[in-house]
Amino acid sequence: MKRNMYDVIVVGTRVAGSPLAMLLARQGYRVLAVDRATFPSDTPSTHYIHQAGSGFLKSWGLLDRVVATGVPAIRHLNFSYTDIDIAGFARTAPDGVDAVYCPRRTALDTVLVEAAGEAGAELIQGFTVSGLVFDGDRVVGIRGSEAGGTEQEFRAKLVVGADGANSTVAKAVGAETYEGSAAACFIYYSYYDGVDWGMQHRTGFGEQQFAGWPTNDDQTLVAVMRKRDRFREFRQDPDAGVQEVVSQIDPELGELLRDKGTRAEPFRPMLYPDNYRRKSHGPGWALVGDAGYHKDPFTGWGITDAFKYAQLLSEKIHQGLSGARPLDEALAEYQVERDAQSASTYELTLSISELSLTPYYDSVFRATSMDEEYIKNFFGLIAGIYPPEKYFGEEELAALYEKVNFPLEARHVSKSGVTA
Ligand SMILES: Cc1cc2nc3c(=O)[nH]c(=O)nc-3n(C[C@H](O)[C@H](O)[C@H](O)COP(=O)(O)OP(=O)(O)OC[C@H]3O[C@@H](n4cnc5c(N)ncnc54)[C@H](O)[C@@H]3O)c2cc1C
Structure with missing residues (x-):
């Protein structure tokens, strides 16, 4: 039996929403987290998690569970940009994380959703939020429905949109974009058997890139990125296109792909969403993850940032709901700190994702x-x-x-x- 009054309602339960719901529920707050998806559920995203991101999973007690899904540890990275080759690995992080992981989102997101539920958050999967409930200009709840069901309303002191780039919450509150630029690239990716490359992140031979990330089930996610104006041409024959890009940038790996690689699943094609920062707080509402801030996936920072700022937001919400300071003030500070802490990554990502170096x-x-x-x-x-x-x-x-x-x-x- 669902109550209809909560401390916090979180819309979206992937890499931003589930950690936020979990952290707040662990603090004893009454949390409702809803998602129109039912888990396990895939989403268009590659899977690279930086050491800093795995550090959050570790501190939440979830890294072992993610590793137990069968995702391999990666301890050597091959990065190239034009004729510049950089291969190696970072020093061990202060928290002991000495590897990066690329878990499939079906595996990662399920671990996170389950952890939110175990922490005491109430979850409704397959629930689509259609709008928000307002009292004057303050958000006081959500309304929506399960497939084929009647509309329901739930109320809370705070509604958080963790509902991704096309955030329903952001639209409903009219959150304006105060920084933004057009995305440069499209991506095609799929899962391959027989491609035993280790981790590759290679840009070159004109404005194009390929990447290979070892993931669950002994497969490698192979992705190709090019500028958006070449999308139409690429769609004619994506298998040939992937082969061409890999062979042009690294003929040896191209040969391996041709001789040993078998694509195991359909391609996931996508024009990258634009880069932006949206206003991420207001009376009774906040945004976290891609709902509030997104940058090109080139540097693979979306998941790690979703973890980082979900934790930051949970701390600010706690300050507000515990009465230590006004909630609206704490939420405003969340946005300021998020923007300051992510400024360097944002700038670097926007520059190098153009596929040419200044x-x-x-x-x-x-x-x-x-x-x-x-x-x-x-x-x-x-x-x-x-x-x-x-x-x-x-x-x-x-x-x-x-x-x-x-x-x-x-x-x-x-x-x-x-x-x-
Ligand atoms: C092609 C591509 C490759 C990427 N590769 C990487 C990578 O290698 N590493 C990395 O760190 N990042 C990567 N990213 C970025 C990363 O995927 C995102 O930053 C991250 O998924 C954002 O997570 P989120 O939880 O904020 O939103 P999402 O993952 O978008 O989740 C939002 C959730 O909200 C739910 N939802 C939306 N609207 C509603 C509604 N109205 N009612 C109920 N539920 C709703 C959706 O069902 C969804 O489950 C990539 C992105 C793309 C597009």
Whole structure:
């Protein structure tokens, strides 16, 4: 029997919504979490989780459960951009996480939904939210229905939209976009047997990229990205297109794909959604995950950020609901902190997802590839465990250029074009 008054209602129960519901329920709040999907459920997304993301899973007691789904640990990464090759791995994170994982979303999201339920959140799957309930300008609940069912209404002190890029909650409250840019690429991906490449993230031979991520069931997710204006052409023959991109960027891996690889599932094609930040708080409502903030998947930060800011939001909600400070003030701070903490990743992602490097990033990555210690810093940076202000620090870069004897005219130490 569902109650109809809650502390918090969370709309959407994937990588943002379930952790939020779980964390609040663990604090003793009455939480209702609804999703129109029924789990296990797939969603269009590749699966890369940075060490920082696995760190959240570990701290919540869920990493072992994700690993137990059969997803392999990855401890060597091959990254290339044009003719720059960077291979290696980050140092072990302070919390002991020494691997990255690429679990299928059917596996990962189910672990998260179950954990929310075990923590005491009430869950309704197969429930579509059609609108919000308002009292003046304050959101006080949701309305919606299960398939074929009658409309139901549930009320709460706070409604959180964790309902993805096309967020119903964001639309209902009119959350404006205050930062944004058009997405650069499309993606085609599928699951392959017989492709034993390890982890590859390779950009080159023009504006295109392929990636290979070992995942559950001994399969590798192979993905190809190109600029959106080539989508129509690519759709004519995606198998040939994938083969062409891999062979052009790395002929050896192209041969392996041709000789040993078998595509095991249909392709998932997609034009990437645009990059944006939306206002993510207001009277009686908040947004988390892609509902409030999204950037190109190039750097694989969507899942890790969903975890990170679900935890941040849970702390702010706790401050508000426990009476330590006004809820609206705590929610406003959530957005400010989220934007500040994600600024560096957002900027880097938008720049390198254009599939060509600015002179600054070209110099930084090229010099990085020439020094083992800086390679570890690089992988630490993209893992979310090495500070951007150190990796991109002007003094640090000047020292790197000196150490690897980098050409004087190419020693960019800042995005404004300053050379060392
Ligand atoms: C092609 C692609 C590849 C990606 N690859 C990676 C990667 O390798 N690594 C990475 O970290 N990130 C990646 N991302 C980004 C990542 O997938 C997203 O950032 C992440 O899934 C966002 O999670 P979320 O929980 O905020 O939203 P979603 O995963 O979109 O979940 C929203 C949920 O809300 C539910 N919902 C929506 N509307 C309603 C409604 N009206 N009523 C009820 N329920 C509703 C939906 O059913 C859904 O379950 C990729 C994204 C794309 C598109």
